[in-house]
Amino acid sequence: DVKVTQSSRYLVKRTGEKVFLECVQDMDHENMFWYRQDPGLGLRLIYFSYDVKMKEKGDIPEGYSVSREKKERFSLILESASTNQTSMYLCASRKGGSYNEQFFGPGTRLTVL
Amino acid sequence: AQSVTQLDSQVPVFEEAPVELRCNYSSSVSVYLFWYVQYPNQGLQLLLKYLSGSTLVESINGFEAEFNKSQTSFHLRKPSVHISDTAEYFCAVSASSGNTPLVFGKGTRLSVIA
Numbered sequence: 001d002v003k004v005t006q007s008s009r010y011l012v013k014r015t016g017e018k019v020f021l022e023c024v025q026d027m028d029h030e031n032m033f034w035y036r037q038d039p040g041l042g043l044r045l046i047y048f049s050y051d052v053k054m055k056e057k058g059d060i061p062e063g064y065s066v067s068r069e070k071k072e073r074f075s076l077i078l079e080s081a082s083t084n085q086t087s088m089y090l091c092a093s094r095k096g097g098s099y100n101e102q103f104f105g106p107g108t109r110l111t112v113l
Numbered sequence: 114a115q116s117v118t119q120l121d122s123q124v125p126v127f128e129e130a131p132v133e134l135r136c137n138y139s140s141s142v143s144v145y146l147f148w149y150v151q152y153p154n155q156g157l158q159l160l161l162k163y164l165s166g167s168t169l170v171e172s173i174n175g176f177e178a179e180f181n182k183s184q185t186s187f188h189l190r191k192p193s194v195h196i197s198d199t200a201e202y203f204c205a206v207s208a209s210s211g212n213t214p215l216v217f218g219k220g221t222r223l224s225v226i227a
Contacts, residue, residue, distance in 0.1 A: 004156075033214055040122065042203060042219035043157075050212060058214065090157070098207035099145055099164050102215055104157040
């Protein structure tokens with residue numbers, strides 16, 4: 001079974017802190033994605049990566065950056081957390097083209113106070 | 114670019130009644146279409162997908178969806194729902210060429226009432 005794990009299920013941070021959200025997949029997938037999920041807004045793509053050290057902006061990259069130093073790990077970084085970044089963050093991975101299934105992690109619920 | 118519209122944010126339905134969750138998409142190129150489901154306190158998982166061929170696709174738990182190119186729709190249906198179908202359902206689209214991310218709709222919360 002494909003497994004996508006995220007470092008924390010719940011996280012509480014203060015405004016201005018630097019926040020790291022980690023995602024690891026164990027099936028050698030080339031593609032990895034970060035989404036945020038908000039009620040009534042669905043899933044919105046923040047960043048994605050097709051390969052190690054490669055990254056592409058999604059629909060809402062402002063305030064976020066990413067890092068992919070190893071194929072299995074994709075990190076989302078909030079340089080200076082703000083209250084409007086309180087959300088559920090979902091990581092996903094996928095092998096090959098867009099016809100394949102995206103596998104999702106359980107999510108990290110981040111609260112910024 | 115692709116976009117997805119899910120016309121209903123919430124759908125309440127009685128147990129054993131039929132249900133339809135509506136999804137329309139917009140794209141200037143050929144697409145793949147997906148339905149994902151998120152059960153309470155769980156991650157998203159693939160329910161079914163349309164890639165090509167037969168326009169009617171089915172899932173293992175009794176859902177089906179029909180790709181309608183002329184109406185740019187991919188509605189999800191089930192003839193008789195169960196309490197366990199209570200979940201949020203997301204329609205998603207991607208371009209059929211290249212390696213592109215999925216674009217998701219805003220979701221439809223299905224509540225099955227006993």
